[in-house]
Amino acid sequence: MNGLGNQIIVVDLRGRGGRVTTEAAIAINAQPETRFDQIMAIHDPRTPGTANYIEIINSDGSRAQSCGNGMRCVVQALSVEQGRQRFTFETPAGILFGEETGDGLITVDMGTPKFAWYDIPLNEEFADTRAIELQIGPIDAPVLHSPSVLSMGNPHATFWVKDDVWSYALDRFGPLLENHPLFPERCNISIAQVMQPDHVVLRTWERGAGLTRACGTAACAALVNGARTRRTARKARLTLPGGELTVEWQPDDHVTLTGPAELEWRGRLDPATGAWTRGEAA
Numbered sequence: 001m002n003g004l005g006n007q008i009i010v011v012d013l014r015g016r017g018g019r020v021t022t023e024a025a026i027a028i029n030a031q032p033e034t035r036f037d038q039i040m041a042i043h044d045p046r047t048p049g050t051a052n053y054i055e056i057i058n059s060d061g062s063r064a065q066s067c068g069n070g071m072r073c074v075v076q077a078l079s080v081e082q083g084r085q086r087f088t089f090e091t092p093a094g095i096l097f098g099e100e101t102g103d104g105l106i107t108v109d110m111g112t113p114k115f116a117w118y119d120i121p122l123n124e125e126f127a128d129t130r131a132i133e134l135q136i137g138p139i140d141a142p143v144l145h146s147p148s149v150l151s152m153g154n155p156h157a158t159f160w161v162k163d164d165v166w167s168y169a170l171d172r173f174g175p176l177l178e179n180h181p182l183f184p185e186r187c188n189i190s191i192a193q194v195m196q197p198d199h200v201v202l203r204t205w206e207r208g209a210g211l212t213r214a215c216g217t218a219a220c221a222a223l224v225n226g227a228r229t230r231r232t233a234r235k236a237r238l239t240l241p242g243g244e245l246t247v248e249w250q251p252d253d254h255v256t257l258t259g260p261a262e263l264e265w266r267g268r269l270d271p272a273t274g275a276w277t278r279g280e281a282a
């Protein structure tokens with residue numbers, strides 16, 4: 001599937017058990033036809049009678065706590081299977097809710113942001129995470145500095161720029177910032193330009209996946225960081241390389257993410273080895 005061009009493999013492990021091993025994830029990603037940004041593995045509920053557990057695996061085999069575009073793909077897949085629109089899931093980031101809204105769009109409640117340095121987490125104490133001391137770039141080139149940082153279940157840094165987001169070599173800075181010693185669990189790195197208080201242009205280097213066409217949690221992080229630094233309203237349209245998402249920081253502190261999800265094709269996958277066969281196209 002894809003969520004705005006974010007390549008997602010939804011793996012159904014309900015009633016089967018097992019898990020997608022790190023080796024299998026790396027093997028799947030090494031094959032051009034099954035290259036992905038995240039695998040979303042749907043498991044049986046961890047406690048009988050509760051919600052299905054969703055495991056999230058990045059293309060480098062690492063595990064992530066949250067994935068907004070992937071959650072929309074899971075909602076879309078289950079909604080086609082079950083003919084209903086509302087779902088509750090357990091994820092490493094907590095309980096999340098998703099709903100197909102009937103116009104080809106899906107809204108996911110991505111939970112609440114966390115701003116404390118130890119929750120993100122950072123390796124150094126910062127009293128205010130709206131603009132932390134961090135700078136990268138040579139003196140004579142566009143410099144990225146003072147990002148706003150937060151956790152949407154996973155760590156995000158939003159660098160605010162006044163000029164075109166495409167004028168920054170995110171492919172070069174991304175891996176350096178992702179692995180900066182300030183971030184003990186690495187970090188998702190975004191560059192954001194505010195066009196209007198309700199419109200932001202965003203590019204993201206994803207932790208564990210690199211440059212992607214869209215990152216849902218990065219869009220949530222950018223909107224919340226924008227609102228708490230008075231750059232944006234609490235609801236905005238975000239233009240990403242893959243298309244548009246709408247994010248709203250609700251009065252109850254929950255962040256909702258709305259956008260499309262698309263089935264590309266189905267197949268059979270051995271989660272232990274990564275061997276797969278392609279079935280029908282959508």
Ligand SMILES: N[C@@H](CCC[C@H](N)C(=O)O)C(=O)O
Binds near residue numbers: 207
């Ligand atoms: N594509 C995602 C984010 C996936 C997880 C991220 N790479 C991490 O390791 O935190 C999204 O749509 O949110």
